[in-house]
Amino acid sequence: MSRKILIKNDHIPGINTLEVYQKYGGYEGLKKALGMAPDAIVEEVKKSGLRGRGGAGFPTGMKWSFLAKPEGVPRYLVCNADESEPGTFKDRYLMERIPHLLIEGMIASSFALGARTSYIYIRGEYFYILRILEKAIDEAYAAGLLGENILGSGFDHDCYVQIGAGAYICGEETALLESLEGKRGNPRLKPPFPAVKGLWDCPTVVNNVETIAAVVPIIEMGGDAYAGIGIGKSTGTKLISASGHINKPGVYEIELGVPVEEFIYSDEYCGGIRNGKDLKAVVAGGSSVPILPKHLILKTATGEPRLMSYESLGDGGFATGTMLGSGGFIVMDEDTSIVRNLYTFARFYHHESCGQCSPCREGTGWMERIIQKILAGKGTLADIDLLWDVQSKIEGKTICPLGEAAAWPVAAAIRHFRHEFEEYVTRPEGIREVRHYYRVNRLETV
Amino acid sequence: MKFLHLCARGFPFRGQGLSQGRSNKMTTTQYIKFSDETLALAQRTIKRYPAGRQKSALLPVLHLAQAEFDGWLSVPVMDYVASLLELQPIEVYEVASFYSMFNLEPVGKCLIEVCHTSSCWLMGADDIVKHLEQKLGIKKGQTTPDGKFTLKTVECLGSCGTAPMMMIGADFHENLTLEKVDALVKEWDGKGERSRYC
Ligand SMILES: Cc1cc2nc3c(=O)[nH]c(=O)nc-3n(C[C@H](O)[C@H](O)[C@H](O)COP(=O)(O)O)c2cc1C
Ligand code: SF4
Ligand code: FES
Secondary structure (H helix, E strand, C coil): CECCCCCCCCCCCCCCCHHHHHHCCCCHHHHHHHCCCHHHHHHHHHHHCCECCCCCCCEHHHHHHCCCCCCCCCCEEEEEECCCCCCCCHHHHHHHHCHHHHHHHHHHHHHHHCCCEEEEEECCCCHHHHHHHHHHHHHHHHCCCCECCHHHCCCCEEEEEEECCCCHHHHCHHHHHHHHCCCCCCCCCCCCCCCCCCHHHCCEEEEEHHHHHHHHHHHHHCHHHHHCCEECCEECEEEEEEEECECCCEEEEEECCCEHHHHHHCCCCCCCEHHHCCEEEEECCCCCCCEEEHHHHHECCCCCECECCHHHHHCCHHHHCCCCCCCEEEEEECCCCHHHHHHHHHHHHHHHCCCCCHHHHHHHHHHHHHHHHHHCCCCCHHHHHHHHHHHHCCCCCCCCCHHHHHHHHHHHHHHHHHHHHHHHHHCHHHHHHCCCCECCCCCCEC | CHHHHHHHHCCCCCCCCHHHCCCCCCCCHHHCCCCHHHHHHHHHHHCCCCCCCHHHHHHHHHHHHHHHCCCCCCHHHHHHHHHHCCCCHHHHHHHHCCCCCCCCCCCCCEEEEEECCHHHHHCCHHHHHHHHHHHHCCCCCCECCCCCEEEEEECCCCCHHHCCCEEECCEEECCCCHHHHHHHHHHHHCCCCCCCCC
16 A cells, blocks of 8 residues: 655755656646646645644645635745654655755745745754754755746745754644744633734744645645545545554655554564564653553444544544644563653643643643653552643633643553553552663573 | 743843853853954845834844854943844843744853654654763753753754754754764764854
């Protein structure tokens, strides 16, 4: 079921240059787009069924059609290249290998939305990718693909890259806009949504790197053809970042609908678990989504094979399911301590909370410290209940979804692995025996 | 968490007021000035934004400032950036203290940042940290007395598929082994220059 659309040419030497990119059909999609009516492009994106690849999975065509278009007010397209969700590294791969695909998508999407200027907001640590993008943008300007009167169409467009400075919260779209305005990355209250009041209070569309890149093949093949790929409402392909205890970590483009079992075990993808170990659990869509134990990630609660799609991964709700999220697929083998792994997530969210809302600011700190106490062998059974209580009091009570993103992994770990928490508090003397992680250089665990 | 951190430690400079500024050449504003080359870069950055929106250039310009002035942002450096972008100093301080990549205290010539989030932890990041602590004789968060190395742990840097990983300055080092770490420390021990910031 391997189906490559976005990164089909990723191994061609020099594909990062304009010359080679164009030799393999690059910017043909843009040429086609500039010959269409902008609304017709939005229509094709709607027909394609493309859903945002940044994590929330919101239909892109619908988001585009919400964009307010008051007379005389500029509109903006902003690309979210903040990619800080633990377990996710697909946007980096795409920008590093095929930077022109993103830029082509930015120009074509901006044309569809009527945006004279667009910005790519990239996380601060990706400095070397900033250089790659800037070089590609320079090439595009020199070739008349950016600037005034692009390819004689009468459409003018400028695209700039803005660098962040290390803050996961700036991936949240309104925090990103604040940061782009040169401020602290504090998410805004919604509504108004960015489509009405975004960058400098102007109507703005914020889309993920992979979403914008996917617009190019959609224009090339047409929305209906794209909708024919994938399964049900999960149309098209998705980049999956696979990491953890697997034989072949990396970025894979899959046709949505590939069985999870095939994704983990086939040689085409992850190539199975390292050292012939057994699978214990998977975080399927980046750190924010609920962790699932082996039996629930391979099959749904009703015994259907679990597929890599928005619907199938979500089957069973949070009781027995999870989410596709950003496609950050973290695999853990039988020796992994779920509690210790959860600690890395809890510490992460505590570190990254912007501090505006009490439930998130205080709750993330409490969760980190309670887990730390349990790990140290000083926890009690009541602490497990306290942990559950704290996480349950965050959801739905915060300005942005980071609060939920911090609570869900904790809830899921307790829901599916309560026995492991209990072991930590009832048998603290056994903790030293709990094997934690791979030793560097060695094929054994400690 | 940055917000609390400010309240707890005193806004915003961790006990390093203007008068106690540790850096020699930066104690008075008059000596702080971008080189012509950096100034041109900063001005080019400002032009990316509509008139009156020059504040948007703050993050990129702070990166330039950090690269130019020894890898950290002293109060006078931030004041200089404020004047350059026609901002109030507080607008610069509050931003500089929010983002983890801006250092508000001096750092060693070689800044090592080891990722310790899930995927890296699963692949042995704790071993890397322990090894570096022993080798450098410091704890994470500290700088060696000779000012050569600073060791930090950081959250996921988007290299989870090539874990464990660390950054030295702006460079990624992936699929780490203890031997690779040893070789890097040796290389940097012999170097006179500062790790590339951007
Ligand atoms: C805390 C938080 C972090 C996020 N980080 C990212 C990110 O790094 N990249 C991204 O594309 N979307 C991220 N998102 C989702 C964005 O808010 C937004 O939904 C997305 O950029 C929209 O683009 P899409 O519709 O193309 O997915 C994050 C959301 C939250 C709440
Ligand atoms: S939920 Fe957390 S990160 Fe989001 S706005 Fe509130 S405090 Fe900030
Ligand atoms: S977890 Fe270390 S780079 Fe992602």
